[in-house]
Amino acid sequence: MTSSFKGPKASRRQFLAGAAAIGAGAATGARAQSPDPLITEVQEWAQGLGEGVDATPYGMPIRFETDVVRRNVPWLTADPISSINFTPIHALDGTITPQGCAFERHHSGAIELSKDDYRLMINGLVDRPLVFTYADLERFPREQHVYFCECAANTGMEWAGAQLNGAQFTHGMIHNMEYTGVPLRTLLNEAGIQTEGKWVYVEGADASSNGRSIPMEKALDDVLVAFKANGEALRKEHGYPVRLVVPGWEGNMWVKWLRRIEVTTQAVESREETSKYTDTLADGTSRKWTWVMDAKSVVTSPSPQSPITHGPGPLVITGLAWSGHGKIKRVDVSIDGGKTWEQARLASEPGDKALSRFYLDINWDGSEMLLQSRAMDETGYVQPTKAQLRDVRGLNSVYHNNCIQTWHVKTNGEAENVEVS
Numbered sequence: 001m002t003s004s005f006k007g008p009k010a011s012r013r014q015f016l017a018g019a020a021a022i023g024a025g026a027a028t029g030a031r032a033q034s035p036d037p038l039i040t041e042v043q044e045w046a047q048g049l050g051e052g053v054d055a056t057p058y059g060m061p062i063r064f065e066t067d068v069v070r071r072n073v074p075w076l077t078a079d080p081i082s083s084i085n086f087t088p089i090h091a092l093d094g095t096i097t098p099q100g101c102a103f104e105r106h107h108s109g110a111i112e113l114s115k116d117d118y119r120l121m122i123n124g125l126v127d128r129p130l131v132f133t134y135a136d137l138e139r140f141p142r143e144q145h146v147y148f149c150e151c152a153a154n155t156g157m158e159w160a161g162a163q164l165n166g167a168q169f170t171h172g173m174i175h176n177m178e179y180t181g182v183p184l185r186t187l188l189n190e191a192g193i194q195t196e197g198k199w200v201y202v203e204g205a206d207a208s209s210n211g212r213s214i215p216m217e218k219a220l221d222d223v224l225v226a227f228k229a230n231g232e233a234l235r236k237e238h239g240y241p242v243r244l245v246v247p248g249w250e251g252n253m254w255v256k257w258l259r260r261i262e263v264t265t266q267a268v269e270s271r272e273e274t275s276k277y278t279d280t281l282a283d284g285t286s287r288k289w290t291w292v293m294d295a296k297s298v299v300t301s302p303s304p305q306s307p308i309t310h311g312p313g314p315l316v317i318t319g320l321a322w323s324g325h326g327k328i329k330r331v332d333v334s335i336d337g338g339k340t341w342e343q344a345r346l347a348s349e350p351g352d353k354a355l356s357r358f359y360l361d362i363n364w365d366g367s368e369m370l371l372q373s374r375a376m377d378e379t380g381y382v383q384p385t386k387a388q389l390r391d392v393r394g395l396n397s398v399y400h401n402n403c404i405q406t407w408h409v410k411t412n413g414e415a416e417n418v419e420v421s
């Protein structure tokens, strides 16, 4: 498939030639007529002292980066308490999401719960019902893992047509952090699971409680009771002091402010797993228990909020890919709406159920592009087109939309959310 690609892939020689041309282009006029004062003059910032180390006990991004923030979609945000905002994935690089701009989803607002007031109960079909304080949790052996958390509703507004103009809005209900915590298995074994215990029901301390049932096999596998993210305490909005991390499974199951784990014989069939988080299919019936987030990817730049700001020549195309079934194996990128594909470069060894960053470095000829990316995971599963997904799911679904996204990049570098048929 890649061998048939005739697109403008940049060779090293072309790349260097292009870079030189751009350098010359940018300086033409400026260099010919007048020296660049940014180079020839001693600048203000070199004539006095900068801030001392006591100015910023806890750092915030520099003021030039105030654009890189969570945003919401006003018509979707009927009420800011029971709502969602989106990660600015169009403006980030690498794979780790800083907590300060990682999307939030609350059903009854973010609560403030101190470590001292924190309690975690394990009850139900166990030999010894237990209550842990925060200090108790800190005494169990810990693990660290990087995982993505994707809301099942991510890309959910795009079922019936291209709607939101920006990767932040179409794909920003996702974050990827390094978690530190205790395996749920360790705590369940401490309580002693009785043989009839086949599920756990997990709930949070907030008013919504966001209760969900998890089959015992998953609970004993890779689920973490986490208290640190990216090295520091969880932020309030992500469940301080303790949240559940359910790798690869829909974000709704990642219970924040985790307060109780009940071992049960069956699923509880709570609100969050019956009237919500079920999928309408093309024939009008509903599917429940869609837990795993299938392989998906998106080009984050260029994209509507991250247009091309230079002329023809070297262009970095980049994006994110992930799969709830394991590692990303490969990502292909198309600049012609899926007619031809080129294999992108993965920036680092793909992690298990974690975001992967991909790059495709091309020599852009300045013509318009229909930019797409297509992820394949280690199971061999390939991210579907919108048409393929609609055959099964129809137009009335909300959750689990992992279709291939298209950006129409114009000759002036601006990009728009479109569909190709």
Ligand SMILES: Nc1nc2c(c(=O)[nH]1)N[C@H]1C(S)=C(S)[C@@H](COP(=O)(O)O)O[C@H]1N2
Pocket (backbone or CB within 6 Å): 102, 103, 104, 105, 106, 107, 108, 109, 149, 150, 151, 152, 175, 203, 204, 205, 206, 208, 209, 210, 237, 238, 239, 250, 251, 252, 253, 254, 255, 256, 257
């Ligand atoms: N206790 C509690 N846990 C919760 C929620 C909630 O409202 N209350 N929202 C869920 C949903 S729908 C998602 S997508 C994730 C979002 O996690 P985040 O806010 O850290 O991004 O948390 C889940 N856990």
Ligand SMILES: [Mo]
Pocket (backbone or CB within 6 Å): 105, 150, 151, 152, 153, 251, 252
């Ligand atoms: Mo969610």
